[in-house]
Amino acid sequence: MSSLRKLTVAHLRGSTQPFSLSFEKDKKLTVIYGENGSGKSTLCDAFDLLGNGLVGSLEDRGLGGGLSKYWASIGKTPSEISVVLETASTKHSARLLKSNVVVDPQDGRPRVQVLRRDKMLALVTASAGERYEAIRRFIDVGGIEDAESALRDAIKSAEQGRDSAALRLQENRGEIQRLWQAAGSPDDDFLGWAQAEAKRAAGEFVPQIDALDALLSAYTRLTELPAQWAQAQQQIRDAGTESANAQAAFEAAQNGVASDAADMVSVLETAQAYLQRHPNPEACPVCQSAEKAQGLSERLQERIAGFQALREASQKLRNAQAQVERAKQHGDILAAQAQEKAEQFGKVRSGHQWPEGIDVPEPPTAAIDEWPAWLAATQCLPLAWRSALAQRQAQAQNHSALQGAVRNYTESIQTQRELDVVLPRLQRTLDIVVEERKRYTDKLLSDIANEVGRLYELVHPKEGSSKISLQLDAKKRASLAINTTFHGTVAPPPAYFSDSHMDTLGLCIFLANAKLNEPRATILVLDDVLGSVDEPHVERLIDLLIEECQGFRHCLIATHYLPWRNKHRWRMLRDGKCQFIELGRWTRDSGVSQIGSLDHVDQLRHLLAQTAPDAQLICAKAGPVLEALLKFVAITYSLRLPYRTDAQYTLGELLDAIDGKLRKALRVEVAEPAAGGAGVTHRSVSLEPLLDELKRIAQLRNAVGAHFNELSFDLLDSDAVDFGRCVHDVAEALTDSDSGWPQSKASGSYWATKNDSRRLHPLTRPT
């Protein structure tokens, strides 16, 4: 992630005029100091708008919904709002389109997390649900919980399946037992019997059933024939009688006409048929006379009509004779059928090995007239056959039922066995899922809690209240309880913590959470979060923030807390990591403005650089700077000073505390760029001549007994300028505007600033 270069804000909240904030290279921490109402929150809001599309400083202030209408500066419209953040390689802008925040480009949109003073306490005092929501993204394993629920369903279903199989098993045993009893309890072990029976082929009963079926059908077909035969014989007799009557009627009709009438009719009908095929003959087809050919057909018709009665009698005779013929043919057919059915019965009889008790007679003879006697003699047999058939059908049915029961019994047992294997495995799977989920979330929460505790301990060391715990409520989804151990008592923090401690804890929770979420890509914005921290803890809190901020992409701390400015002005804030920006008083016309944020040494240099230096101002500034420098030396080398509760020492006291040996040894190596610009060299500056000169001026004007802020009253103007210059030289030698004071003795041979730009010798006071 590239480092921030410039933030430009226009017409958002307090920025009535466009305001640009340039970020110093390689400094991840920017402290924006300003009195209340100077526009600090406007700059925080600018980041909030760009990263999160909102202006958090207006939320929860009872303004209701639609807050975007308040986002624009007085006299400006929302569409005029503009926030632009430039980095070494990107440029993102945020604007308002109606009430929507539009960030361009969307890709790589800065990730911003903002903590405001009014939200700090909420992190501690929030409901368990709200607290859970804050870190839900990191601990929410809803997908796993759903999978867990599905697994529980699978187990429940398998248990039901096993219960169901057990129930079926009981039913199947009962059914097998019933069938065994129905079969006459043939064996002591009914299950063994059932198994053996079930192995018998299902078709075992089929041949007997089929044979009995065929026997009954064949017999039934025989029973139908005698009646049909008798009827056919009657029809033959009736047809014969009819034919004889027709013969007599024909003969009577024939006697009424010429003896050859019948032949004549025959000839005439033949001629008529001829003439129908040859309608206009030139001559008679019989005599070949041409003269009578004319009207031959008409004359033929007239003659035939004369033979009508004879013709009708003739037709009836032919019909009757045909009927006799048909009746005889029918009788012949029945006789053939009778023979065939008798043979079929014979085949059925001989085609099967009939068991004992089933009597099957020889088939009847071909003489159908004898069949009634045969049928009468065998009429009781079909009843026995039907009984035998029903018995075998029942056996087949029972066998089929037995096979089904045995199959179901086997399947139920198999199902039960399979489930007996699968169920423990499903249960074990569930145990693992639950165990891993709990372990995962517990570990995550423990990590967060430990981190909160670690951060808290840095600010409140050894107070016995850094053991923080976060616990998910197993009974309530999305609920996160927080507890702390306060002198051995576990309780929610509000039970024992002061407001100051709660604020610190809130900040620690926020930082720990923020570190979960890609911190290297996150711009952290802390808006006025140090308000209520107790004085003894401020130093440590500031150190904590400076240190923790290095893990983020950038950190912006907005504060009106004076110690920040004092630290900056005394070069205590800077170790090469922090940029300090001071905002001026906000006015509607000028909006947010940046004022000089020079430290005291820089201010002294500015006063000395004036063409007409103001001696009084120089002296007033140089006094406190010298006091700070000498106190630093006194503390560093544990110099002897009279004990005073107010720690207010005179110039003479602090100067005299530096004895001759130490004064001679006091030397600072000041880092300077090497010639050619590659690397650095160290220029040695002895502090002895500067301290001697300061003492000389003080003695000359009898100001050694003066307090530092009273020096301006004691020194002449000419002395004051020299005094100021001398103090400035000591300060420049001893401190660095970027890295502050030489406070590290890690080298083992001198005191150094963190960036090694100053090396103060000696390490210890010479004896």
Added chain:
Amino acid sequence: MTEPTIRASEQLAGKIIQRLIDEKLLSANDGKKLVPKMATGKVRAEDWRLAVEKSVPEVSSDEFPS
């Protein structure tokens, strides 16, 4: 403290499935298929049943139960 770079459910699903595979409660192949479904909560009861059943070693038994 570790930084979660992937969603918690995905990370946890991977851990759980690996353990189930190690304990031979799932085959590696079925486990691999279950990870994304588990992370998104789309595993159904029958998916679990089938996957666990498939991991059971084959035992042939023709013996008639009594």
